[in-house]
Amino acid sequence: MGVAVGVHSKGVTSGGAAVTGAVDTQTAGSTFVVVAIWDNGTFTSIADNKGNSANYSLIGSEQAGGALSKMRVYRCENGIGGTGHTATITCSTPVVTAFFVEITGANSASFDAGSAAQASDASSPFTVTSGTLSQPAECVVAVCGADSASNPATIAESSGFTIQESELNGSTFWTGGIATKITAATTALTPSFTSSGSGTCVLTIAGFTELTGASPGTENILRRIEKNRLNILTGIQDEGRFNELDVKNWF
Numbered sequence: 001m002g003v004a005v006g007v008h009s010k011g012v013t014s015g016g017a018a019v020t021g022a023v024d025t026q027t028a029g030s031t032f033v034v035v036a037i038w039d040n041g042t043f044t045s046i047a048d049n050k051g052n053s054a055n056y057s058l059i060g061s062e063q064a065g066g067a068l069s070k071m072r073v074y075r076c077e078n079g080i081g082g083t084g085h086t087a088t089i090t091c092s093t094p095v096v097t098a099f100f101v102e103i104t105g106a107n108s109a110s111f112d113a114g115s116a117a118q119a120s121d122a123s124s125p126f127t128v129t130s131g132t133l134s135q136p137a138e139c140v141v142a143v144c145g146a147d148s149a150s151n152p153a154t155i156a157e158s159s160g161f162t163i164q165e166s167e168l169n170g171s172t173f174w175t176g177g178i179a180t181k182i183t184a185a186t187t188a189l190t191p192s193f194t195s196s197g198s199g200t201c202v203l204t205i206a207g208f209t210e211l212t213g214a215s216p217g218t219e220n221i222l223r224r225i226e227k228n229r230l231n232i233l234t235g236i237q238d239e240g241r242f243n244e245l246d247v248k249n250w251f
Contacts, residue, residue, distance in 0.1 A: 003139045003210035005180050006030060006102030010165045011089075012173045018089045018096035025050075025081030031103040031110045031208050032056075032076040034087045037145045037167075037174040040068035041093030049086050052079045059111075059206050060118045066147030066200030069174050073143050073204045078108040099165045099178040103139045107209045112138060115188075115207035120200060125158065125192040128203035133186040137210035140182075140189055146175040148197035158192045170197060183207070 009021035018036070025032070034046060034056065043062065047053045056074040063071045081102070089098040103110070112134045119128035126144060133140070142161055146153070151171035157163055157179050166177035175198070179191060195201060 001105045003103065003105040003137055003182060003208065005139065005164060006104040008099070008101040008164045010100065010167060011098045012167060013094065013096050014172060015094045018098040020087045020098050020100040022084040022086050023100070023102070024083045025085040025102045026104055027081050029108070030079055030081055031106045032079050032087070033101045033103065033141050033178070034074045034076075034089070035099040035143050035176070035178055036072045036074075036089040036091070037065070037097040037176050038070055038089070038091040039093035039095045040070060041091050043070070043072055044090040044092060046074055047088040047090070048076070049084070049088075050080045050082055052076045055079065059116055060204055063118060063120065063145065063202040063204070065120070065145045065202040066198065067149075069145060069147055071143070071145035071176070071202050071204070073206070075111055075206070077106070077110050095173060097167045097174045097176060099143070099176075101141065101164050101178055101180065103208050105211050106139065107211050110208040112207035112209055115140065115205070117205050119203045121203065122200045124194050124198070126195065126198070126201035126203060127190050127192050128205050129190040130188050130205045130207065132188050133183060133207050135209050136183060136185050138183045138207040139180055140205065140207045142179045142181070142191040142205045143203065144177050144179075144193040144195065145202045146195040146198040147200055148175045148195055150197035153198070154194070154196040156194050158194070159190060161191050
């Protein structure tokens with residue numbers, strides 16, 4: 001299988017730690033991306049109930065958003081998974097939003113450092129541009145931390161990313177969204193978000209590379225089968241041992 005989005009979930013709290021919803025991840029080999037958006041306080045910890053807590057690394061740096069919010073995006077490569085997988089974000093202030101996304105079919109060292117970028121944008125649409133990708137097949141993750149006070153707020157993306165998780169209750173929690181796109185070229189990407197009621201959004205983008213030797217897509221598999229069939233037919237015809245009908249029946 002090629003690189004793909006696995007399961008995903010979110011968690012919010014207005015007091016204590018934000019725990020993402022329990023999901024069943026692959027037992028080994030996945031990459032996990034965890035997002036924290038919180039009040040203007042101190043980030044305390046990221047924890048994982050599958051033993052990955054010490055293996056999460058911050059992508060870029062902590063970002064200060066609008067309306068005194070902050071955001072961090074973490075990655076864990078080649079992680080341990082299983083049933084009931086959760087991530088927990090703890091901060092010194094009570095209101096926290098957390099997102100969790102699993103990426104399957106990725107390299108054991110999947111983070112494409114050259115693709116990563118961050119931005120703060122005070123006008124809609126809210127954008128960030130990645131670096132050039134290191135290989136064509138990647139799962140690119142784009143995160144938008146918003147400051148809307150609307151309930152419900154809206155978050156949308158217009159350049160082909162799929163929003164996997166979002167928080168839209170701006171009257172109680174910090175709004176935002178996490179989106180993904182599976183690529184087929186190394187071209188830099190510029191996701192474009194809109195968020196109702198938001199004055200400033202902070203954004204992070206990063207690519208995660210497909211496992212080397214991963215299976216090609218269905219279309220490529222069919223092309224390879226047809227190419228091999230024609231090669232076999234040509235070889236047998238040259239030797240004059242079987243007719244074409246006989247060989248076609250093998251496929």
